[in-house]
Amino acid sequence: MILIILAFIVGFGMAFSIGANDVANSMSTAVGAKAITPKQAVLIASILEFSGAVLFGTHVTKTIAKGIVNLELINNSNYILIGAFSALIASIIWVLLATYWGMPVSTTHSIVGGMVGFGLAAGGFNVINWIVLLKIVLTWVISPLIGGALAFVIFKFISWSILHRKHPAKAAKLVAPILLGLTFYIIGTLFVIKTLKENMGLGNLIGIITAFIVFVLSFIFLHKMSSDKNEYSIVEKVFKNAQIVTSCYVSFSHGANDVANAVGPLALIYIILTTQNFSSEITIPTYILALGGLGISLGVATLGHKVMKTVGEDITELNNSRGFSIDFAAATTVLLASTFGMPISTTHTVVGAVSGVGFARGIEVVNVGILKNIIISWFVTVPFAAIVSAILFLILT
Amino acid sequence: MKRFIDRLFPEISPTKLLSEHAEFCFKSGKLIPEILNSYFEGKDVLKYSEEIDKYESQADGIKTKLREIYTKLKWSYFDRIDALEIIHNQDTIIDAVDDFVKVLTMNKVEDCPEEIILKIKDLGNLVYGSIKLMKMSVDELKLVVESDFSPEEILKEDNITFDVEFDESSTDKLGIEIGRLIFKQKNNLNPVDLIFLNNIVILLMKISDKAENVVERIRMIIR
Numbered sequence: 371m372i373l374i375i376l377a378f379i380v381g382f383g384m385a386f387s388i389g390a391n392d393v394a395n396s397m398s399t400a401v402g403a404k405a406i407t408p409k410q411a412v413l414i415a416s417i418l419e420f421s422g423a424v425l426f427g428t429h430v431t432k433t434i435a436k437g438i439v440n441l442e443l444i445n446n447s448n449y450i451l452i453g454a455f456s457a458l459i460a461s462i463i464w465v466l467l468a469t470y471w472g473m474p475v476s477t478t479h480s481i482v483g484g485m486v487g488f489g490l491a492a493g494g495f496n497v498i499n500w501i502v503l504l505k506i507v508l509t510w511v512i513s514p515l516i517g518g519a520l521a522f523v524i525f526k527f528i529s530w531s532i533l534h535r536k537h538p539a540k541a542a543k544l545v546a547p548i549l550l551g552l553t554f555y556i557i558g559t560l561f562v563i564k565t566l567k568e569n570m571g572l573g574n575l576i577g578i579i580t581a582f583i584v585f586v587l588s589f590i591f592l593h594k595m596s597s598d599k600n601e602y603s604i605v606e607k608v609f610k611n612a613q614i615v616t617s618c619y620v621s622f623s624h625g626a627n628d629v630a631n632a633v634g635p636l637a638l639i640y641i642i643l644t645t646q647n648f649s650s651e652i653t654i655p656t657y658i659l660a661l662g663g664l665g666i667s668l669g670v671a672t673l674g675h676k677v678m679k680t681v682g683e684d685i686t687e688l689n690n691s692r693g694f695s696i697d698f699a700a701a702t703t704v705l706l707a708s709t710f711g712m713p714i715s716t717t718h719t720v721v722g723a724v725s726g727v728g729f730a731r732g733i734e735v736v737n738v739g740i741l742k743n744i745i746i747s748w749f750v751t752v753p754f755a756a757i758v759s760a761i762l763f764l765i766l767t
Numbered sequence: 768m769k770r771f772i773d774r775l776f777p778e779i780s781p782t783k784l785l786s787e788h789a790e791f792c793f794k795s796g797k798l799i800p801e802i803l804n805s806y807f808e809g810k811d812v813l814k815y816s817e818e819i820d821k822y823e824s825q826a827d828g829i830k831t832k833l834r835e836i837y838t839k840l841k842w843s844y845f846d847r848i849d850a851l852e853i854i855h856n857q858d859t860i861i862d863a864v865d866d867f868v869k870v871l872t873m874n875k876v877e878d879c880p881e882e883i884i885l886k887i888k889d890l891g892n893l894v895y896g897s898i899k900l901m902k903m904s905v906d907e908l909k910l911v912v913e914s915d916f917s918p919e920e921i922l923k924e925d926n927i928t929f930d931v932e933f934d935e936s937s938t939d940k941l942g943i944e945i946g947r948l949i950f951k952q953k954n955n956l957n958p959v960d961l962i963f964l965n966n967i968v969i970l971l972m973k974i975s976d977k978a979e980n981v982v983e984r985i986r987m988i989i990r
Contacts, residue, residue: 398772529915536919602913684773687780689913717772724775728842731915735777735836735843 373451374643380458381636382665387465388477388628389669393419394677395717396624396700399724400617401678402685403693405610408678414614415621415674416667422625423663425565428654429711430627434481434634435641436652437502437711439489447642449492452766453759454635457484460759461631464751475751476715477631482506483755485635491760509712510748513703514722514741521699521726524549528691529730532605539604543592546612549698551585553619556702564709588612609690616697623704624716625663631713633662692732699723718744777836781843781850782909784833785857789905789981791826792857795819795864796898796974803891806871807884816868823861830854849988856981857905860898863977867970876960880952883964886945890968893941894975897934901978903927904985911989921989931982938975942968 394401397411406414441450461480468475482503489497528545535541559577562568592608599607637654688696700716700723707714721740728736802815833854837847904927907920914920949956949964956964 395772402773402776525915529917533913533915534917534919538914538917602910681773684778685776686778687776687783720772721775724772725842731844733776734780734782734845734912737775737777738842740774 373455374639377455377458377636377639378661380455380462381632382661384458384462384465384477385629385632385662385665386669387462388632389415389419389666389671390673391469391669391677392477392628392717393621393624393666393670393674394681396620396720397617397678398681398685399688399693399696399720400613400620401682403610403613403688403690404682405613405690405693406617408675408682410614411617411678411682412670412675414618415670418618418621419625419629419666419670420660420663422622422627423629423666424656424659425561426622426626426705426708427629427633427659427662429564430630430708430713431634431637431654431659432652433502433506433711434485434630434713435638435654438482438485438499438506439492440497440499441638443497444489444493446492447646449763449767451639451642453488453492453763454485454638456759456762456766457481457488457755458635459762460484460487460755463758464755468751475747476717477628478713478715479510479747479751480755481631481634482713483752484759486752487756487759488763490756491763506712507748509707509714510718513707513712513714513719514725514744517699517703517719517722518726518729520702521695521723522730524698525692525695525727525730525732528695529732533602533691537601539601539608542605542608543595544589546592546608546694547585547588549694550588550612550615551581553615553698553701554584555581556705557619557622560705560709588615606690609694613690613694613697616694616701619701620697620704620716620720623701623708625666626708627704627714627716629659629662629666632665633658636662687735688733692727695727695730695732696720696723699726715744715747718747779832779836780909780912781833781836781845782905782912784829784836785850785853786902786905786909788826788829788833788854788857789902791822791829792860792898792978793902795822795861796895796978799864799867799891799895799971799974800888802868802871803888807879807888809875812868812871816865816872819861819865819868823865826858826861830858845988849984853905853981853984853988856977856984857901860901860974860977860981863970863974867967867974870963870966870970874959874963876956876964878956879960879964880948880955883945883948883952886941886948887964887968887971890938890941890945890971893934893938894971894978897931897938897975897978900927900931900934901981904931904982908985908989916989924986924989928982928986931979935975935979938972942972 393415400406401408401411444450461484464480465477531545532538532541555577558580559573562576563573637658641652700720703719704716725736727733798815802812806812907924907927911920911924945968949961
């Protein structure tokens with residue numbers, strides 16, 4: 371009982387730290403492009419992180435809880451309990467240290483490293499599900515690339531369909547609703563297929579209906595906007611409104627993926643303690659996801675404002691059409707990864723998306739030197755969290 | 768402390784810096800007709816030099832910022848050399864206006880025929896026009912970038928370039944005409960004044976030439 375209370379406290383603390391720190395990175399482009407104020411970002415994130423966690427969080431949580439370590443091969447529920455706890459603690463230690471040193475680390479990489487460390491210490495190399503781990507590592511490499519490619523395509527589409535038209539403002543009022551419709555098509559379809567486990571036909575039908583409603587509503591709303599200013603200013607104003615929606619999308623996707631970093635091991639501890647069964651297919655209780663979502667929301671609501679304000683003030687050279695492309699690409703990549711149960715870093719995906727828009731000539735100057743930090747994050751975070759987790763496991767057992 | 772994502776972006780966009788720098792060129796250029804009026808009315812023009820010095824120092828600050836952006840940030844679609852060359856050419860405009868004022872303070876031309884004075888004033892206005900168009904061209908560059916190099920905006924930039932080229936050619940024609948008028952006065956005017964006036968005309972023509980260099984460079988990089 372003490373362990374479960376402790377696990378809940380630690381898991382909630384981890385979720386709180388994700389909310390306080392990490393959410394600002396995912397919302398940075400919307401705040402930086404002045405689509406939303408830091409206060410609005412806090413409000414959006416508080417609601418949408420929770421919704422994403424509860425509605426889509428189960429897939430990645432399952433991977434963290436049971437996908438990386440082959441629990442059947444350990445076959446000792448006490449070891450698994452201590453191991454899950456060690457992974458969580460190791461991850462928190464690394465995130466705290468990295469924050470103190472000012473290093474950009476991913477909680478996703480920390481928790482994966484933590485789980486690998488406990489697995490190795492508990493049962494050696496055979497216990498690790500190398501295929502799943504390889505898939506996860508591959509998605510870490512691929513996700514910034516997909517985010518970048520998607521952002522490139524979206525920005526080029528905006529460029530071709532709006533910016534290069536004779537009347538960009540008029541074109542923006544038609545194209546932006548299409549892109550917003552597409553956003554809701556993706557969310558609706560994936561929700562029906564992956565979360566409700568319904569067939570693809572129904573998923574597409576719900577997706578199309580949702581997309582059509584969003585298209586009509588946003589078309590009516592954007593059409594009312596005045597057209598008396600400079601054409602490009604109107605385009606940016608249209609995308610300023612559209613970016614409010616994509617900032618919600620980013621927040622929702624972030625909650626869906628990152629909640630697992632906090633509640634993955636917690637879910638495992640809870641399931642073992644309540645069912646004593648870890649061999650069959652596990653079901654993540656919704657209230658555990660809700661607890662993680664609540665932790666993230668509370669972190670954002672209490673400490674997130676200051677970080678969002680700093681980020682917003684520092685990013686001055688980003689306009690809304692570019693911000694929209696970045697947000698759309700990053701959120702879509704993260705949400706897709708979430709539905710496939712792949713834990714990825716939202717921050718790294720955003721970096722990939724920013725570079726993608728940069729390569730599409732959307733941003734004048736991009737500091738691509740920052741990409742090396744992503745690689746450092748992979749090579750430092752995972753081994754460190756794994757070693758600390760293994761040591762903790764050995765000490766506690 | 769800057770965070771991970773923030774470091775991806777420049778603190779200020781290079782085209783915005785070019786535009787801010789061009790504003791100082793414009794302010795210096797705007798003084799040319801006023802300086803010529805004051806000079807031919809026999810007033811002291813040294814105060815203008817002090818004003819231009821101030822612009823020069825503020826423009827230098829912008830130049831340093833631009834250089835820093837290109838040193839720290841690795842990837843950009845405008846080549847570092849192009850951006851620095853544009854700002855260097857803009858810089859030479861302020862320098863040339865400053866030189867022009869300083870030269871004016873060195874000598875006082877007496878008994879200059881009214882026709883020459885009027886033509887030199889016209890030349891001053893033409894040069895100011897070139898700088899004004901150059902500023903427009905730099906501002907248009909921002910729109911070209913914002914529109915992701917839309918053909919419409921590139922066409923507008925092209926048109927400004929043609930206007931500057933036309934202005935520069937008019938400046939040259941007028942400069943030559945004034946030169947001829949000045950040397951026709953070889954039997955009436957002091958030889959030192961003749962050479963002095965001719966130098967003033969050449970300096971003004973050079974300013975217009977520098978403005979043309981800026982727009983030509985801009986035209987090259989948006990192609």
